[in-house]
Amino acid sequence: MQKELDEVLAQVPFFEGMPDDEITLIAGCGRNVRFDTGETIFRQGDAADTFYVVRHGTVAVGNFVPPRGDLVIETLEAGDLLGWSWLFPPYRSHFDARALSLVRATQFDGACLRDKCAADPALGYDLMSRFAQVLIERLQWTRLRLLDVYGDGR
Amino acid sequence: MATVAEERAPGAFVPSPFRLAERRQDTADTWTLTLEPVGGGFAVAPGQFVMVYAFGVGEVPISVSGPPDRPGEPVVLTIRAVGAVTRAICASEPGAVLGLRGPLGNSWPVEQAAGGDIVVVAGGIGLAPLRPVVLHTRARRGEYGAASVLYGARTPQDILYPGELEDWGSDLAVEVTVDAADTGWTGRVGVVPQLVAQTNFRPEAVTAFVCGPEVMIHFTVEALRERGVPDERIFLSLERDMRCGVGLCGHCQLGPTLICRDGPVYSQAQVGELLEVREL
Numbered sequence: 001m002q003k004e005l006d007e008v009l010a011q012v013p014f015f016e017g018m019p020d021d022e023i024t025l026i027a028g029c030g031r032n033v034r035f036d037t038g039e040t041i042f043r044q045g046d047a048a049d050t051f052y053v054v055r056h057g058t059v060a061v062g063n064f065v066p067p068r069g070d071l072v073i074e075t076l077e078a079g080d081l082l083g084w085s086w087l088f089p090p091y092r093s094h095f096d097a098r099a100l101s102l103v104r105a106t107q108f109d110g111a112c113l114r115d116k117c118a119a120d121p122a123l124g125y126d127l128m129s130r131f132a133q134v135l136i137e138r139l140q141w142t143r144l145r146l147l148d149v150y151g152d153g154r
Numbered sequence: 155m156a157t158v159a160e161e162r163a164p165g166a167f168v169p170s171p172f173r174l175a176e177r178r179q180d181t182a183d184t185w186t187l188t189l190e191p192v193g194g195g196f197a198v199a200p201g202q203f204v205m206v207y208a209f210g211v212g213e214v215p216i217s218v219s220g221p222p223d224r225p226g227e228p229v230v231l232t233i234r235a236v237g238a239v240t241r242a243i244c245a246s247e248p249g250a251v252l253g254l255r256g257p258l259g260n261s262w263p264v265e266q267a268a269g270g271d272i273v274v275v276a277g278g279i280g281l282a283p284l285r286p287v288v289l290h291t292r293a294r295r296g297e298y299g300a301a302s303v304l305y306g307a308r309t310p311q312d313i314l315y316p317g318e319l320e321d322w323g324s325d326l327a328v329e330v331t332v333d334a335a336d337t338g339w340t341g342r343v344g345v346v347p348q349l350v351a352q353t354n355f356r357p358e359a360v361t362a363f364v365c366g367p368e369v370m371i372h373f374t375v376e377a378l379r380e381r382g383v384p385d386e387r388i389f390l391s392l393e394r395d396m397r398c399g400v401g402l403c404g405h406c407q408l409g410p411t412l413i414c415r416d417g418p419v420y421s422q423a424q425v426g427e428l429l430e431v432r433e434l
Contacts, residue, residue: 062337
């Protein structure tokens, strides 16, 4: 089972180029999960003790905004990373995540990974660099949306 | 030496009458008009535009979203009502007569792209000038390899041609994303340049056709370059403050080029550096 997860992760773009021994260490904190269409993956305020690599399906990340209801901020597809609140205290989710279709993902135990990163700084630096790249990309795309480029400029 | 009038299409200077045959509202502020020539009409190549004259109100440049292959066929225009002239045009009732000057400008290099892959990237009403590329690709599907349409809109309610997008999905890879949505929307939420990374094409053999707001074009070009698509194979349709449409007034000048005369379609290699100059 562990071997299989290693192989699955090696195919995920997020882990591309990562040494095999690091992937093995990370895989030790992971397990495969599935969510049915409409199922909540986590909610705002939940303990953020996990993150996910989406392998199949679509996840909506959003929030409940009274009185407008549930709004979707972005959608994530196969290969995308879901969840980074596990990285820093207070380890609480800031948004809701919901499966828009059948979702298959690999779920990682945040506490387990934090311990391994603390014990192995090279692994920690590599993993944090990869997370930083994802965060920067998401921030850039979010900034682009803030420009409201399809508005009529008035 | 030929005069400017001799270099332009016969209908470039004097509006030809076209009768509004059909008007369809696409979104809250966008309409698609089908106009039939009262006289002979004209053929339009994919990417060309016309100057549309609402008599007594004014004239605006509009890209042709449904180009006639030969004179006498109707011209289809998709227009966003954002100013006095476009509001007057979109408010016209079937039977009304509008003036069209054209066809004007150059066209998308659809023939040049044959034999390779195609990726169409559109944002907002930028899908209208690219619709002819999609129709051409579908009509000659066997001449192209992988063919994709990536489209971004503000919200699900702002998506142009939703029925057609679904239909195009039968023989093209169509991906639609919106900037914002509520839970009634089960599609993608994000910006259209994000889709480029996941799209199936051969970077060395793809031709990219891009149209939308300039900021969206900028980020799309960056995403295409990251995939290894050369600037010479990235084509953009630009929009500036066009007035005369025939290269005389200079309002649409972008450095050494006049968009109405030399464009509106350029390769990234031709205009990429110019688009980075804020003063232009």
